[in-house]
Amino acid sequence: MRDNRLKELLGAGETAVNAWLSADSAYLAETLSHAGFDSVTVDLQHGMFGLDGAVRLLQAVSAGPAVPLARTPALDAAVIGKLLDAGAYGIICPAVDDPVQAARFVAMCRYPPGGVRSYGPARANLAQVPGYVEQADAQILTWAMIESRAALDAVEAIAATPGLDGVYVGPNDLALALGVEPGLAVPPPEVDAALGRIAEAAHAAGVIAGAFASGTAAALRLTERGYDFVTPGSDMAILRRAAAEAVAAVRGTAVTTAPSGGY
Template sequence: MRGNRLKEIWASGRPVLNGWLGVPSSHSAEVMSHIGFDSLTVDLQHGAIDYAGALPMLTAISTTPVVPLARPTSLDPPQIMKLLDAGAYGVVCPMIDTPEDARRLVEACRYPPIGQRSFGPTRAAMSQGPNYTTDDANKEIVVFGQVETPLSLSNLDAILATEGLDGVYVGPSDLTLSMGLGANGDSTDPRFVEALRHVVERSRATGRHVGMHCANGPQAKRMVEMGFDFVTVGSDTGLMTEAGRGRLALVRDAAPAAGKGSGY
């Protein structure tokens, strides 16, 4: 089985720079795969994507060196297993609030004796290289549980202690919302900033990776500087919107003001 390049990146001391996919298009996924991201996450929770849409997207990503990941709609073991069978090299699972949630997530992602993943790597056995074995899959698949509520923060150490969990991933908008700060993923409220620092500190202290979903480039840069080592830099819809608005603003600024045309 081909190794997971994310583990090589972490071993080199670099953070993984992740992209996010919400548009149900294999062509869009292919375009994003050629931008330079280390990994791309196909989002079935909030993206407009179902399993039938995710499959060709994972296929498109796997034609490049970019590592394909997936976010399921919820802690749904059958769906998680299908996404891994389809070729995802890892899972970012929403709403992991308790150590019991974390154990269920690991069980869905790892083959026995670590977990309870059913064997049937329909596409993974082809896309992840020759000599696919359950032992290799258990070593190479990355598993992130999302920290998105005060309950998950209070259970953070117990979640991080879960055998087979690679790390946690902050869902900032849900976290700020549940903290009573509104849905602001780039909040500068001291309570939110302190929560982020706490997640980084505890994750690093326990040898786990720590991820963050970022709203923009400057925030992503700050999160890398804070110590996050799995950082979502941008999404397909976000990058299209940002680039489109920026280019339109540039051209509109150059256009003659109303009533002051060139005379043609």
């Protein structure tokens, strides 16, 4: 098993930039892995593919220097185990609302006696390595998503969950949970305050503060707030924005597409 370069980078206090893959395209996955991102997250929750597609995409990301991660569609030990067996070096788990769920999530990513993960690494670069169990437990990263009012209310306890590596904000779902409009380029005060509280909770617990952003400007604002693991938009949002900017530049007109949304 390779060393997790993303874990090393974050452990050194550096900011990591993550790509988000929702298209069922191994070509795009490999391209993103070679584009300078520190990691690429294969999104099995909202991505346009199933588990078979996720395996192909993880393989494609692994062909480049970016660290392959995955977002599981739910707190499901079977799916999380398959994603790890397929080569994900970290899991982002949605809808973690309390420290009990956070502890269950961590256990699903760790082998006994510290967890409940079943043994069965399928990829050759995992299964043929002596000491894989110990390496996997040491290398695989875990993020609990904070995207509900319940999770926000419990964020300090969630962040302090033993073995959890970080929290990750789903800003649009969090905005909906707080009763405000999602997808705004500048977060409303309720979401901005929540972002500050989440970052403070992560720093107090000594874990990674991660978040999805609606573009580069929003990602920079997050880093200024202390977030050290940021996603500056999804693959399709970045492609759509770049395409619209290219068309506008050639025509000499204003960009007509709406700003990127997020998950």
